[in-house]
Amino acid sequence: MAERTLRGARLGGQSFEDERGIEFAARQQVGYRCPQGHEFEITMSDEAEVPAVWECPRCGAEALNTSGAQPEAKVEKPARTHWDMLLERRSEKELEDILKERLELLRGGEIGPAHLHRKTGKRSKATA
Incomplete structure:
Protein backbone atom coordinates (compact mmCIF):
# COMPACT_ATOMS: atom_id res chain seq x y z
CA MET A 1 0.00 0.00 0.00
CA ALA A 2 2.81 2.40 0.84
CA GLU A 3 4.21 1.91 -2.64
CA ARG A 4 1.03 3.25 -4.31
CA THR A 5 0.64 6.45 -2.33
CA LEU A 6 1.56 9.73 -3.95
CA ARG A 7 4.42 11.51 -2.28
CA GLY A 8 3.50 14.95 -1.02
CA ALA A 9 -0.24 14.21 -1.05
CA ARG A 10 -2.13 14.63 2.20
CA LEU A 11 -5.63 13.85 3.33
CA GLY A 12 -8.05 16.64 2.57
CA GLY A 13 -5.60 18.25 0.17
CA GLN A 14 -6.27 19.34 -3.36
CA SER A 15 -8.05 17.15 -5.87
CA PHE A 16 -6.05 15.67 -8.75
CA GLU A 17 -9.10 15.71 -11.05
CA ASP A 18 -9.13 18.25 -13.83
CA GLU A 19 -12.15 19.98 -15.35
CA ARG A 20 -11.55 18.91 -18.94
CA GLY A 21 -14.59 17.33 -20.56
CA ILE A 22 -16.99 18.52 -17.86
CA GLU A 23 -20.00 20.63 -18.85
CA PHE A 24 -21.37 22.75 -16.06
CA ALA A 25 -25.12 23.29 -15.74
CA ALA A 26 -26.47 26.48 -17.26
CA ARG A 27 -26.59 29.18 -14.61
CA GLN A 28 -28.15 32.57 -14.07
CA GLN A 29 -27.46 35.44 -11.69
CA VAL A 30 -30.50 36.59 -9.72
CA GLY A 31 -30.35 39.99 -8.01
CA TYR A 32 -31.99 40.85 -4.69
CA ARG A 33 -32.34 44.08 -2.66
CA CYS A 34 -33.30 44.22 1.03
CA PRO A 35 -35.11 47.09 2.84
CA GLN A 36 -31.73 48.27 4.24
CA GLY A 37 -30.50 48.89 0.68
CA HIS A 38 -28.13 45.92 0.52
CA GLU A 39 -27.90 44.46 -2.99
CA PHE A 40 -26.53 41.01 -3.75
CA GLU A 41 -26.70 38.29 -6.40
CA ILE A 42 -27.34 34.57 -6.06
CA THR A 43 -26.17 32.07 -8.69
CA MET A 44 -28.92 29.61 -9.61
CA SER A 45 -29.54 27.00 -12.25
CA ASP A 46 -31.44 28.18 -15.33
CA GLU A 47 -33.97 25.44 -14.60
CA ALA A 48 -34.53 26.51 -10.98
CA GLU A 49 -37.72 28.24 -9.91
CA VAL A 50 -36.49 31.66 -8.82
CA PRO A 51 -37.94 32.71 -5.43
CA ALA A 52 -39.34 36.22 -5.06
CA VAL A 53 -37.66 36.70 -1.65
CA TRP A 54 -34.26 35.66 -0.27
CA GLU A 55 -32.65 36.27 3.12
CA CYS A 56 -30.12 39.10 3.00
CA PRO A 57 -26.65 37.75 3.88
CA ARG A 58 -25.72 41.02 5.64
CA CYS A 59 -28.67 41.84 7.87
CA GLY A 60 -30.98 38.80 7.62
CA ALA A 61 -33.98 40.81 6.36
CA GLU A 62 -36.17 39.55 3.51
CA ALA A 63 -34.77 40.85 0.24
CA LEU A 64 -37.00 41.17 -2.82
CA ASN A 65 -36.08 40.00 -6.29
CA THR A 66 -34.91 42.97 -8.39
CA SER A 67 -36.69 41.63 -11.49
CA GLY A 68 -39.97 42.75 -9.93
CA ALA A 69 -41.40 39.32 -9.04
CA GLN A 70 -43.66 39.68 -6.00
CA PRO A 71 -44.08 36.99 -3.33
CA GLU A 72 -47.39 35.14 -3.36
CA ALA A 73 -49.77 36.20 -0.63
CA LYS A 74 -50.35 33.34 1.77
CA VAL A 75 -53.94 32.54 2.60
CA GLU A 76 -54.13 32.33 6.36
CA LYS A 77 -57.03 30.79 8.19
CA PRO A 78 -58.30 32.82 11.14
CA ALA A 79 -57.22 31.41 14.49
CA ARG A 80 -59.80 29.18 16.13
CA THR A 81 -60.58 30.41 19.60
Whole structure:
Protein backbone atom coordinates (compact mmCIF):
# COMPACT_ATOMS: atom_id res chain seq x y z
CA MET A 1 0.00 0.00 0.00
CA ALA A 2 2.81 2.40 0.84
CA GLU A 3 4.21 1.91 -2.64
CA ARG A 4 1.03 3.25 -4.31
CA THR A 5 0.64 6.45 -2.33
CA LEU A 6 1.56 9.73 -3.95
CA ARG A 7 4.42 11.51 -2.28
CA GLY A 8 3.50 14.95 -1.02
CA ALA A 9 -0.24 14.21 -1.05
CA ARG A 10 -2.13 14.63 2.20
CA LEU A 11 -5.63 13.85 3.33
CA GLY A 12 -8.05 16.64 2.57
CA GLY A 13 -5.60 18.25 0.17
CA GLN A 14 -6.27 19.34 -3.36
CA SER A 15 -8.05 17.15 -5.87
CA PHE A 16 -6.05 15.67 -8.75
CA GLU A 17 -9.10 15.71 -11.05
CA ASP A 18 -9.13 18.25 -13.83
CA GLU A 19 -12.15 19.98 -15.35
CA ARG A 20 -11.55 18.91 -18.94
CA GLY A 21 -14.59 17.33 -20.56
CA ILE A 22 -16.99 18.52 -17.86
CA GLU A 23 -20.00 20.63 -18.85
CA PHE A 24 -21.37 22.75 -16.06
CA ALA A 25 -25.12 23.29 -15.74
CA ALA A 26 -26.47 26.48 -17.26
CA ARG A 27 -26.59 29.18 -14.61
CA GLN A 28 -28.15 32.57 -14.07
CA GLN A 29 -27.46 35.44 -11.69
CA VAL A 30 -30.50 36.59 -9.72
CA GLY A 31 -30.35 39.99 -8.01
CA TYR A 32 -31.99 40.85 -4.69
CA ARG A 33 -32.34 44.08 -2.66
CA CYS A 34 -33.30 44.22 1.03
CA PRO A 35 -35.11 47.09 2.84
CA GLN A 36 -31.73 48.27 4.24
CA GLY A 37 -30.50 48.89 0.68
CA HIS A 38 -28.13 45.92 0.52
CA GLU A 39 -27.90 44.46 -2.99
CA PHE A 40 -26.53 41.01 -3.75
CA GLU A 41 -26.70 38.29 -6.40
CA ILE A 42 -27.34 34.57 -6.06
CA THR A 43 -26.17 32.07 -8.69
CA MET A 44 -28.92 29.61 -9.61
CA SER A 45 -29.54 27.00 -12.25
CA ASP A 46 -31.44 28.18 -15.33
CA GLU A 47 -33.97 25.44 -14.60
CA ALA A 48 -34.53 26.51 -10.98
CA GLU A 49 -37.72 28.24 -9.91
CA VAL A 50 -36.49 31.66 -8.82
CA PRO A 51 -37.94 32.71 -5.43
CA ALA A 52 -39.34 36.22 -5.06
CA VAL A 53 -37.66 36.70 -1.65
CA TRP A 54 -34.26 35.66 -0.27
CA GLU A 55 -32.65 36.27 3.12
CA CYS A 56 -30.12 39.10 3.00
CA PRO A 57 -26.65 37.75 3.88
CA ARG A 58 -25.72 41.02 5.64
CA CYS A 59 -28.67 41.84 7.87
CA GLY A 60 -30.98 38.80 7.62
CA ALA A 61 -33.98 40.81 6.36
CA GLU A 62 -36.17 39.55 3.51
CA ALA A 63 -34.77 40.85 0.24
CA LEU A 64 -37.00 41.17 -2.82
CA ASN A 65 -36.08 40.00 -6.29
CA THR A 66 -34.91 42.97 -8.39
CA SER A 67 -36.69 41.63 -11.49
CA GLY A 68 -39.97 42.75 -9.93
CA ALA A 69 -41.40 39.32 -9.04
CA GLN A 70 -43.66 39.68 -6.00
CA PRO A 71 -44.08 36.99 -3.33
CA GLU A 72 -47.39 35.14 -3.36
CA ALA A 73 -49.77 36.20 -0.63
CA LYS A 74 -50.35 33.34 1.77
CA VAL A 75 -53.94 32.54 2.60
CA GLU A 76 -54.13 32.33 6.36
CA LYS A 77 -57.03 30.79 8.19
CA PRO A 78 -58.30 32.82 11.14
CA ALA A 79 -57.22 31.41 14.49
CA ARG A 80 -59.80 29.18 16.13
CA THR A 81 -60.58 30.41 19.60
CA HIS A 82 -61.83 28.37 22.54
CA TRP A 83 -65.27 29.88 21.96
CA ASP A 84 -65.28 28.74 18.29
CA MET A 85 -64.42 25.18 19.30
CA LEU A 86 -67.08 25.24 22.02
CA LEU A 87 -69.75 26.36 19.53
CA GLU A 88 -68.80 23.42 17.28
CA ARG A 89 -69.93 21.06 20.06
CA ARG A 90 -72.86 22.90 21.65
CA SER A 91 -75.43 25.57 20.81
CA GLU A 92 -75.62 28.83 22.77
CA LYS A 93 -78.92 27.72 24.32
CA GLU A 94 -77.26 24.51 25.63
CA LEU A 95 -74.37 26.54 27.03
CA GLU A 96 -76.73 28.93 28.83
CA ASP A 97 -78.58 25.97 30.40
CA ILE A 98 -75.31 24.37 31.55
CA LEU A 99 -74.11 27.68 33.02
CA LYS A 100 -77.37 28.18 34.92
CA GLU A 101 -77.20 24.60 36.30
CA ARG A 102 -73.55 24.96 37.41
CA LEU A 103 -74.20 28.33 39.09
CA GLU A 104 -77.05 26.82 41.10
CA LEU A 105 -74.81 23.96 42.24
CA LEU A 106 -72.02 26.39 43.14
CA ARG A 107 -74.32 28.68 45.09
CA GLY A 108 -75.85 25.68 46.85
CA GLY A 109 -72.40 24.56 48.03
CA GLU A 110 -72.48 21.24 46.16
CA ILE A 111 -69.48 22.06 43.97
CA GLY A 112 -66.51 24.40 44.12
CA PRO A 113 -63.62 25.05 46.49
CA ALA A 114 -64.22 24.04 50.09
CA HIS A 115 -63.18 27.43 51.53
CA LEU A 116 -66.21 29.03 49.86
CA HIS A 117 -68.64 26.71 51.67
CA ARG A 118 -67.45 26.89 55.28
CA LYS A 119 -70.01 27.81 57.88
CA THR A 120 -69.55 31.38 59.04
CA GLY A 121 -70.49 30.60 62.66
CA LYS A 122 -68.24 31.47 65.61
CA ARG A 123 -65.43 29.12 66.48
CA SER A 124 -65.57 27.31 69.79
CA LYS A 125 -62.84 27.86 72.37
CA ALA A 126 -61.63 24.29 71.84
CA THR A 127 -60.77 24.92 68.19
CA ALA A 128 -59.37 28.41 68.69
